[in-house]
Amino acid sequence: LPSYSVFRRFIKNLSNSFLKEIMKNQVNILKDLGFIDNKFISVDATPVKANTKFNNPKSFSNNKFSKNNPPSSDKDCKLGVHTANNSMNLHLSEDKTVNSKKNYEFYWGYKNHVICDAISGLPIAEFTTTADVNEVSNLTEILASTNEWFPLEGSYIIADKGYDSKQNHDFIRYTLKGHAFIALNKRGTKKHNLTSKGNVICDAGLPMHKDGKQYFDSYIKQKFCCPFRTSKDDSLCPCKHDKYFNGKKNRGCVKYITIGTDYRSSINRDSIFFKKIYSLRTESERYNSRWKNLNTEQAYVRNINSVTNLNTIGHICL
Known part of the structure; x- marks a missing residue:
């Protein structure tokens, strides 16, 4: 050889x-x-x-x-x-x-x-x-x-x-x-707890309210707001969240869920x-x-x- x-x-x-x-x-x-x-x-x-x-x-x-x-x-x-x-x-x-x-x-x-x-x-x-x-x-x-x-x-x-x-x-x-x-591959996406109707559950365990959508090319962002966002009662938030006392007109947490509209998101x-x-x-x-x-x-x-x-x-x- x-x-x-x-x-x-x-x-x-x-x-x-x-x-x-x-x-x-x-x-x-x-x-x-x-x-x-x-x-x-x-x-x-x-x-x-x-x-x-x-x-x-x-x-x-x-x-x-x-x-x-x-x-x-x-x-x-x-x-x-x-x-x-x-x-x-x-x-x-x-x-x-x-x-x-x-x-x-x-x-x-x-x-x-x-x-x-x-x-x-x-x-x-x-x-x-x-x-x-x-x-x-x-x-x-x-x-x-x-x-x-x-x-x-x-x-x-x-x-x-x-x-x-x-x-x-x-x-x-x-x-x-x-x-x-x-x-x-979820790549670190946040996982929210949802109600049977698809509403996000906040840190205090309350279902949040839908508050409009933002439309993009391949996805939609659904906005959720605090159920007491217009309330003036400081005692309503069970967990006394910092954002509930933000001093703004619309108080409380805001969360988003991304809804895909492209082919990748449509696959079951x-x-x-x-x-x-x-x-x-x-x-x-x-x-x-x-x-x-x-x-x-x-x-x-x-x-x-x-x-x-x-x-x-x-x-x-x-």
């Missing part, structure tokens, strides 16, 4: 477009044979850790997960966050803090985004990015790129909360003419139909598990072109 350096140069210098063409030909052949179609499409991403000591949990380097201290062994990798729960969007700030109560971990490396046939469990397309690329901002790009050679018009696109956004829903519905089955995620289609997303989890068995979750090369080529070869093998 040739030496390791020969393989290393080959995998680094080979253009990924050649491997992508091989994978496209495989997918098109499977499509013609009826093994793959575009009816149910599942999208997911999995982390690929860079080959650097900073990803070793036994490493005690100072500031090993600081943006200002990138690893010298792999200059292409970026700092990312991996979490087992996508109920919240995680964003890195300059001081590398993350506002989330979920279990997560920092890592230096890349991400591999995979589009699968949710029935056969076979990959259709894959893309490798650095770890700092957010899934929610990348979905339209990978769907549009795949749609150029594998038609996704009318497809049911299935994805987890990490891909939830108005832009992604509108692209699937109005550009691809398909349907989005993406779990809702509690319906049996939505849950049945969304359950097909587990096929992506199964495929990711098979792909990781090829030892692709840990990079053994130290540049993005080599990582990208090895990832594509892994998908071609599967």
Whole structure:
């Protein structure tokens, strides 16, 4: 066999477009044979850790997960966050803090985004990015790129909360003419206690009164006011709220509820139909598990072109 350096140069210098063409030909052949179609499409991403000591949990380097201290062994990798729960969007700030109560971990490396046939469990397309690329901002790009050679018009696109956004829903519905089955990401929205008629319950436990609406392009803000806002009696508020004694003509609390009017807000995620289609997303989890068995979750090369080529070869093998 040739030496390791020969393989290393080959995998680094080979253009990924050649491997992508091989994978496209495989997918098109499977499509013609009826093994793959575009009816149910599942999208997911999995982390690929860079080959650097900073990803070793036994490493005690100072500031090993600081943006200002990138690893010298792999200059292409970026700092990312991996979490087992996508109920919240995680964003890195300059001081590398993350506002989330979920279990997560920092890592230096890349991400591999995979589009699968949710029935056969076979990959259709894959893309490798650095770890700092957010899934929610990348979905339209990978769907549009795949749609150029594998038609996704009318497809049911299935994805987890990490891909939830108005832009992604509108692209699937109005550009691809398909349907989005993406779990809702509340992104820190306030949860109000409501009465059976939909009125907000204030801090004192009283139902608030509706007080007009504000209309915007894709949502409506319903305003609620204190039931005693015009009263002059200081003893009516059970909790003696500070805003009840604001000295203004209209006293008391004011709360708002946002009512979406776009496609994303119109989806009934509690319906049996939505849950049945969304359950097909587990096929992506199964495929990711098979792909990781090829030892692709840990990079053994130290540049993005080599990582990208090895990832594509892994998908071609599967």
